[in-house]
Structure formats: C-alpha cells, structure tokens
Amino acid sequence: MKKLKKLIASPVTTIAAFAVAAGLLLFSSIGGARAALTYFSDDYAANIQLHEIGVTLVENGAPVEGELLKGLLAEGEELKLGKAYQEQLNVYNSGVINEYVRVSIHKYWVDREGEKIPSLSPELIGLNLVNLGTDWLVDQEATTKERTVLYYNKLLASQSETPLFADKLTIDGSIADRVGETRETSGGYTTITVTYEYDGARFCIEAKVDGVQEHNAQDAIWSAWGRRVTIDDGVLRLN
Amino acid sequence: MRKRLLTLVLLAGTLICAPAAARAETLASERNISFTSDNKLSEDRSAADMNNAVYDLQPGDDITITLNLKNDNASAANWYMTNEVLQSLEETAGSGASGGAYEYELAYTDPAGAREILFTSDTVGGENNSSRVGLKAATSGLEDFLYLDTLSPGQRGVITLRVALDGETQGNDYQNTLASLQMNFAVDTTTVNNQTVTRVVDENGTPILVDDSGNPVEVDEDGGSSARTRIVRTGDENDLLPYIAAAGVSGLLLLFLAILGIKERKKAKNAVKALSLALALSLAWGMSGRAQAAEDYTYTLRLYAGAQGTIDASVVQRLSDAGATVSIEDGEVCVVSGLHYGEQVVFDIQRGVALQEGSKYYRKGFRVSGEDTNSNRLANPSVTVNGDTDYVVAYGIQGETVAYTVTYRDTEGNELYPSAVYYGNVGDMPVVAYQYIEGWQPQAYNLGKTLVADASQNVFDFIYTRIPTVVNTNTVVVPGQPAAPQEPGAQEPEGVTVVEPEEEPEAPIEPVGEEIEEDETPLAPPDDYRNLDEEETPLGGYDGGEDGDDDDKGIMTSILDDIATPLAVLPTPAKAGILAVLAALAGAGIWLIVAARKKGKKEDEQ
Amino acid sequence: MKRKKILPAAGYAAAALAAGLVLTAGAGEAWAYFTTYTSASGGYAIDLSNETRIVEEYSNHTKRLVVSNDGTRPVYVRARAFSGSQCALAYSSEDGRWQAGNDGYYYFSEPLAGAVAGEDGTVSTARTSELLVQIEFPADAEEGDECNVVVVYESIPVQYDTDGNALAPQAADWSVPLASGSTEGGND
Structure with missing residues (x-):
C-alpha cells in the first residue's frame, strides 16, 4: 500500500494522470462528426481556477492546533498570580490566496465540569x-x-504573517481577594480554612481567527461576517 | 485532434501552474480570429499563448472573453461557433462543490454594432438536480455549431462571453476547483445559408430570441434562453456512445487519481490543519445545560442580515429573558443584549428578514459569523445563550422549490398552534424552531430535515407534552377565626407541593417531591436539536443488532445503496463504460496477483 | 459519521468510483465566498485553597504563636494582637523572621510553603517560627486583673510581580482578606 501511495504521490504520475484524464474527458465530449463545415478554428479555451484559502493561529512562534496556552507552565509548575507570562499571538496565512483576517478573543471562567461561570470577571484574565x-x-x-x-487592517499575503496582536498573559492577583472563611478551635489549636470564589475555577482564553478572500473582500466580509467594512487600496476600515 | 491536444495539456497544467497574484476582480481577455485569404482560420497569437492563461478567480469575480472575428478572405463567409463547458467547477474530482450559481452571457455583435444575446442567465447552476452540472447548464444549446452571421470581405463581428461566479452561493467547497470552457469557430464559403435572422425587441428594447417562424424562444429549463433553432446539423449521429462514456468515466478516475496524488503530497501539510480543526470542534463545549444564575454579567447576540436582505425586530420570535433588549441598527443587524447565561432566543428569519426587491436569492437560515468550513448545517434558530455570539443570515439561489410544513401538535395530534408553510430547495436541510406555548414543551427546540420533492413528506412535527404544573399549597390560619374543619386524611401538611394537571380536576392530587419520582417520570427537558432524517431513515440493512458486526454490515449496505442509486440513473452506455472500467480494474488486479505469485515462486526456487 | 470509518477499508477503487459518481450528486450546501477559520482555546484551573492552622500557647504573660500551612499552595502569613488601653504588647521572635510592618501587623518574612506529601505517604507541613506577644500589665495592676488580648492572623496566597518573583509579604495586596482571630485573655 505504501508503494502504491508513493506511486500515486509522485508528480510524474500526477501529470501523466492529468494528461490522460483530460484526453479521455475530451474524447468523451466529442458529440458528433463535423462533416458539413469546411474550415475550423483552433479551440479557444478558458480555464478558470479557484484556489485555497487558509489561516493559522500562531502562538509564541509556533502554529497552534486547537489547544492554546499548552506551554504556558512547565510540568508541575503552579500558575503564579500577577506574573506576566509570555503569550505572543499572531496570524499566518497558510492558504494559497491572499486574505483579510480578524481575531475574536473570548475570556471567561468555567467550573470543574466545564460549565461557564458568568459571575466571575473576565477582566481579571x-x-x-x-x-x-x-x-x-x-x-x-x-x-x-x-x-x-x-480586525487586521491590511491584506495578509499568502504564506506571510501579521504582527502580534497579544504578547503577555497575566492572571490578576486580586482573584485571591474574594474570600469566605471557616474556623475551628479546639484547645490551643485554631484551624482557619479560607475559601475563594475563584478557587477551582479554570480561566479560559479562546482565540478564533477568521479569514476571507481578497477579491470582493468588502462584499465577502459583509456576506460572511455580517460586518460592514471599507477596503480602500488594501487598507481595511471599520464602518 | 492535434489541436485538441493543446487544450488537454493546458487542462492538465492548470492545477500545476503557480497562481498569479491577481487583484483584479473583473478579468478580461481579448483575441482576434480571421478568415484569411488562403482559406484558413488564423489567430493573432499562437494557440499555446492564447490558451495558456489560467484565470485565478474567487467567488464574486467575473471574466469576459472577447473574440474579434474578421473576414480577410476575398469572398463572403458564413461563420459558425460552438461553445462548450468541458468541465464545470463542480466536476473537479475530489471536490464536494455544489449548489453554486453563475452568471453566463454569450453575445454576438454584428458589423453594424447590433448586439445579439445567444444565451444569458444570472442563475446558471444553483441548487437544482439537473443532469447538467453547474456551468454546463449554460451551454446545453450551444454545443453544436450554430450560425452567427455572414461577414462580407473586410467585415468584423465580435463574440463576448462573460462568466461570473456568484459570491453568495459559491463557498468553501469551491476551493481548489477548476473549470474549462471552450469555443470553436467554423467558416463556410461554399454553402449558402438561407436562414433569415429576425431581430425582435420587446417594449423595453430588450432583444427577444425568435425562431424562424418568428415565435419567441422560450426560456429553457436551465433558466437561460438560447436560440436552438439556429443549430446547424453538421454530421451524422455516431455509435461511439459507449466508448465515449467509458472514456469519460476512465478520465474521471484518472483525474481523481491525479488529484489524489496532489493531495498525498499536501497531506503532511494538511495534517496539521485537520488536527486543529478537529480540536477546534472538540472544543465546542457541551454547554446546553443551564448553569447557576449569573450575577450581573449579560451577553449579546447579534444577527446580521448580510448582503442580500434587511432585518427588522420581528426576527426575534421569542425571548425568554425579560430583561433583554432588542435593537435594530440600520436594518443591517439585530442586536439582542442584556441576555443572561442559559436563556433562550428564537429567531425567525423568514418573518424578520426582507429580501431586496427582485432578489434571486432566498433566505436559507443563519450561521455563526465567519464559520463555514466545518458548518455542515445551519445554526439552530432557537439559540441557548452561552456567550457573546454573532450570526449572519445565509442565502441560497432558488432551484427546485418545494413546500415544507411545520406543525405544532400535542401527542394526541391536536393542533396547538397554526401550522406554517415555507419553501426551500429540494436537498436543502432547513432547521426550524419551535413555538413557545405556555404550559407545553416540544420534543426539541429545533428540528432539521432534508427536503424531498414530495411536499407531503416535508413535514416538521413539533410534538408537545404538557408540563406538570407545580402548585404550592400553604395553609394559613387567620388569627381569631377557627380553622375550617378538615376531614381526616384530606389534610395536607403545610408547604406541601402538589402536581395538579390543569384540565383534569377529577384526577387525584399527587404530592410532589421525592415521591413523584416513584409515581411518574418527570418530564425530560427538550433536546436542543433533533435531526428528523436520522429518526425516519434507518441505515439500509440495519437490523437493530447491537453488536459491531451487524452495525458494520448496515453501513456497508447503506454505502452500496448510496452508490447504487446514482448508478441506476446513469444512461446505459455510461453503465457499460463503468463496467468496462471495473472489468479493467479487476483484470489489473488479477494480473498483479499472478505477477506477485510468479515472483514469489521464483524467489522460492532460488 | 460511521460511513467515514469504512472508507479506507473499501480501498481506492471504491473511492475512485464514488468520486466519478459525484457528477450525479444532487443539490448540496453552498456557502458564501471563500472563508476560513481556526480556533484554539485553553486555560488553567486556579488553586487558591489554603488551610492554615494556628497554635497558640500562653504562659508567663506571653502568647507563643505558630502558624502552619496545611494547604498545597504557598501563603503569606501576618499576625497582630489587640488589647485594651490598659495593657501594652511587645512582639518578638527569636530568629527575627517575624518583621513589623508599617500597619501594626507582624509579617512572617518569607512565603510559607505548601504541604508536600512524601513518597512514603507522610505529609510534611511548613511552619512559621514562634511569634512571641508579651502582655505587659500596667504597674498598678492588681492580682486578678484581666486583660483581653485578641490575636488576628491572616494568610493569603503568595503574589508575584510581572517577572514572576514573589513579592515581599509586606508588599502584597492584603486589602480584602477576612480577618481571623482569637480572643484570649491574660491574668495577672
């Protein structure tokens, strides 16, 4: 199977297959003989091709595959409140055509079951x-x-990347502020158990990158994203 | 045949060519063809140059090809042409593209400057089940030589072909597709063409195509018009059909093989992307349940009308959050703000989104803004709030329209709310939202179903079950007055919660709480979405067996069924062709096995 | 979904045949323009739980205070005693690790590490050194006079600067934590 795959993947096979395929397809399209007319022209062909669009989120210089913040902490390392962790994010055009891109960043807290806790403040992320x-x-x-x-305000050429849109991540130390407490005294011992509203909560950052084709981008953005923008000479402005 | 080869090579080369960084959204190409004094049809550039161009288009783009025809011969010449789509974008092997629409216009301008449209339509393709896929629908009447004009020595005529890709309906499925169009010309000096061409215009001055008798040519099934009567019968019918079909199928197989080759090479690159998509999908949290009440934080949903319609406040059919507000901005976006987590909003775009006048589009549903690649269906019209989300209305181009009915009944079949009738395309999968009916709950908030040609089967039944009513009965004794004497046994302890069916007062009153779980099953909450196709059409051959083997058999049968159905509709020569290919494949397989055995034997002997 | 599983097994021939049949496929989904998206998300759970235990011993008009951290996260600890106007309090620590802040509190000068479970299952718990609070009765105090002394202890998770270095306990933000204390008297 591997050999077959290799054979299939070789450019020579591909080109040969294309040529023969096209030949056979053309032959199959011949509808009838041309008996009555005298002089015939060449074929005037027009080939229309549509290419691929693609976008990749880049985190600290590496493409991200679904999971963000993977390398934020070393194994066994505890998250330090107040510390500014390096979190450099930008966008790479991994498609064949140029594109316009935007990024939606969502910050929120979830509980142990993954359920969102809307009462906890996203601003502390x-x-x-x-x-x-x-x-x-x-x-x-x-x-x-x-x-x-x-919104990235310029056209993002194929195989190129944007400047950063984020560089650091800090979880605000004030999440340790909101506390409740229980104490138990027995003899000379007093045990104080402090509970925090954010204790056990998981902070989440979600970054979604959208890309849209270069041609007719103004209409395409309106149609696909809903947003009205103006694109003038490759520069995007929000209306 | 030699000339055709050029086209083949070009067709083959199209996927290999590096894309040019074209920014233009309207492309143009112009060529000159003359009938020379030595009785040849010649071009101003070599055929290779002419056909070398591969136009990189994106949805919404258009291309105009202009061919200047000139008679440089000493005698008058009758000009004829054919126009054929060799391959439509949808036919690119390995591509799932379908449903996209095109604008297609082929026109001839005579030496006097009069322009005659040979074919025009702004809805070629679209969502229909025509046997001619996509662009091919445009040239159904143009593939045999049709008479253009008689040009006297020195006279010129112009052919223009404009093809536009509809942006609204050509989406991501159209990536990495290619199409090939072809025109051929022929000239005849010996035969006298007796045909008279009558130009008829309507009251607006728009040309109407007429046949020889002066009757207007009707718009054909593909939505365009063409002058079929002018086709010149140029030859005999041949009996090559089976071979042609076989060649066609083989060609497709090879084309697929070629694409497969490209894909294999790209696989390494794409694996990363695929993984990220899968992960992204897996990150769609299962947040359907209601979380604890939020303190203050509220969310905003925005529904954009997109490029083809305007929106008004009636688009919000139901809002479960009394504190939320709805605002409309310039008819372009409906903003629902102040929504608490877990609340519900039901949108009705059929009611609240108006199409532009004379629009060729219809309202298909709505989807999450920017999402497309992985959206195999539209967003649910009933939205459970779990974050700030933007949606955009999706539009399609009408094809084979069929009605579908949404009913709202109880389990006995009694109508609880008037049915609604909508229209969609056969093959569409609309998702409809329930109606809120006080005291009742449906089996699901959203129902989806694929439309079929038989409208009587396109029924979305919301079946409602009564929600048990919870009544808290507190006995309050007014000071100074003796409590009403109560019969023993009928006395209820203070604060007991009871379930009381509304319309059945004679039914015994049952206490709620822990006991209810023993006596009756509590009503489960409705599903968020239910696909009626899955409920109604079990997999072919599935016998209800639970073990994996049986399940796999069911899947195999269903795949065979899937293949068998389109096979059955193929013309006989095509079937013959497929059979021939299969036979060839089988032969090759046998040959490989024999060869392998021989090799094995040889090695054994050594 | 299930159908996808079977495709590789069916082999190239079936796939090729299927591809050929795309021609006859009916209407499908169509979406506007070329768009693409990718998304990624991630995060970490916040562990703030801390459990501190305070041991107070009283003898010779002196309270001896030791705080141990039973939680897993490092914490800062500070303590302060309140008495009426008739008694004065004197703080001291033998190793000098309790330091006076500007706000009347005494801060244990380093983060108190979280409890660590050893391989043999034993848990080692970090403890502060002793903070001595000596109650000084007025000169005219008589036998049997009482002086109420309230000791307040607080602990908060360790905080860091933007470079990730632990802040000095005095520099940490202690603004909100609930005070916890004990009431104990001294008699003369």
Missing part, C-alpha cells in the same frame, strides 16, 4: 493586546467584557 490602532483595529461594536474582536 489579562491578555495584553498590542499593535492596536496601527495594525489591529478593535471592533468597539463587538467588544464586551468577555469578547474582543480585532
């Missing part, structure tokens, strides 16, 4: 956004405490 205004535009209409939507 500090993802430091950078290059705002110069490269990335914040969509104020879409911004909530939980969500930030950034």
